[in-house]
Amino acid sequence: MSPAPGGAGAAVRVFIVDDSAVVRQVLQAVLARDPGIQVVGVAPDPLFALQRMQREGWPDVLILDVEMPRMDGITFLRKIMQEHPLPVIICSTLTEKGAQLTLDALAAGAFSVLTKPRVGLKDFLVESTAEFGQTIRAAARANTSHLAHSARSARPAAPSAPAPSATAQAAPGASLLALHESTEKIIAMGMSTGGTTALERVLVELPATLPAIAVVQHMPEKFTAAFAERLDRLCALQVREARDGERLLPGTVLIAPGGRHLQVRRSGAQYHAEVRDGPPVNRHRPSVDVLFRSVAQCAGRNALGILMTGMGDDGARGLVQMREAGARTIAQDEASSVVFGMPREAIRMGGAERVLGLTEIPGAMVEYARR
Template identity: 60%
Template sequence: MPEIKVLIVDDSAVVRQVMQQVLEQAPDLKVIGTVPDPLFAVERMKREWPDVILLDVEMPRMDGITFLRKLMAERPTPVVICSTLTAKGTQTCLDALAAGAMHIVTKPTVGLKQFLQGAASELIHAIRAAAASRPALLRPGNRPRPTPTASSSPAGAPAPLALASAPRSPLQTTDRIVAIGTSTGGTQALERVLTALPRVCAGIVIVQHMPEAFTAAFAQRLNQMCQIEVREAHDGDRVLAGQALIAPGGRHMQVVRSGAQYRVEVRDGPPVNRHKPSVDVLFRSVAAHAGRNALGVIMTGMGGDGAHGLKAMRDAGAHTLAQDEASCVVYGMPQEAKKLGASERDIALDDIAGEIARIPLV
């Protein structure tokens, strides 16, 4: 296993010491330095550049978000934020994700040493995932955004495919639905896709692997940027044209038929593929209840969550797409879907909005 060089940037000497001890439990991780603030980090990085930076937010001389933005503008490097975040600090977390952070690990205000020791597997997994990413591909301005327009395709779409696992209804529906699943790098990728959509487009349901406290603020931020409405899903919400529903962190989201309409169910349950919400849970429900009336898109992310669900969607008659390797931060989930034959074709990130915009609404 190739060695991953990690630089720890945190103003607490105790945190730096404990983090180093935790990370060095993994044979593939090597801590090349521990420094108290970003200015010391810059000096340390002149001697040896890290593969991943483990970064605090509140530090003297320069805060972590400012450092992250400067880093991504000059020499993009995978960053994992490890910070004490309260409800008030949720916006700071979203700012970090928007600036290019690959993962967020929340530190508690008390019991910090015990937490860091107990969270060893989470930290190690986050650093390995970050090391596999390519943050330069999501720098602003890399590629021009598309300017899709609403489709003028004729009406008369086929009814959804009836599956044995789906409740049979005497009512057919021509409602269209788009299901998107993503993980590492997905916050920036979703911003690129959703901000490029026209005001009128098919209803969208999204699973983005994200901690429980952050999905509502993430949806609110996107809503302020997009022409479509974006919000965190609630149990019973209808899937509507011109709207995107994001599964809440810590809950699974499924699509169900309600007469001729689609609605979402938001439920607790055990993690699936280590995730809650899980892309597979969403995609399998769309396969069962929407069939050929759906488009499935699997995007950047580590692991295989969503691959089997996308295959179920394709088998049910849905169109399916996978983000291409060149535009992925981590080509994990799309690659697994491709191996299964779940995706009809690969697609560049900046072409996804155009595919969604071309879906006829009736």
């Protein structure tokens, strides 16, 4: 029996598709330093890549650019996920257009995103070698069936509607009692790898009557605004990128901006967002632990914490703190996670009151709101 991809004694076989010869050369040179990774091929566009992979064998992980000649990366990704599902890491520059294209790729089943700068690529990749290698090995072990499911069930986003004011209040006919009760509760959610599609699958099932939801999804700067806009077009809830000082209102979802921490503070019966700079926590900014700890302190038993798919252990200790403060807590189960790292650590530490599959989480959130 041969070793599993990325397991002990097995080098992860990687194929690189990028129209830039410089990017291909730098990626090859950087990955060659990792004895656990083997670059088995490179190609300047998807059609060449497809021919080679069909002829020479499929890799364990595909590294794919988004904007390329002859066939764009997203079209190629959808084709791959339909014909031969495998983990795909998107290589994208940090531009507004690139952010939207990358979100489309994640919705189509991509495993993760590598953000490459327009200048200083070699230095950036050399500095990120360890993290990049960890991502590739995690991709090789990922639950590919969930990535393929994302590709099959990706929903087109409707045209954007004007965003409501951050200070908007409930409609005149709304129940003041319901508003008061809702502001006493808060839901905090955290996720990383595989989380963009997992969060979408949860939020689209929820009514607009839930308590305020604060979310940390590990994403680079410039990506979270486009991500929030996409979710807002798909959901009954109002979704937007969090702004410092704004109130968390029932029926709204605030997503931590990439590159900044999100915390929640309470003033009387109201919750407010604090968006802050600061050092990375658990190698991440925003960090799930930062959000969860703040919610444990300001909401205690009036909160629900949910930790979902992702690499590493960010959020595990914060979920423990939430549970110790009296909050209800949920961890996503292994069977429905793309990567089980973060929820597994929370379960191991005793932070998860319940362990639920992805399709069970929306119902649990509605149940919590109705109590």
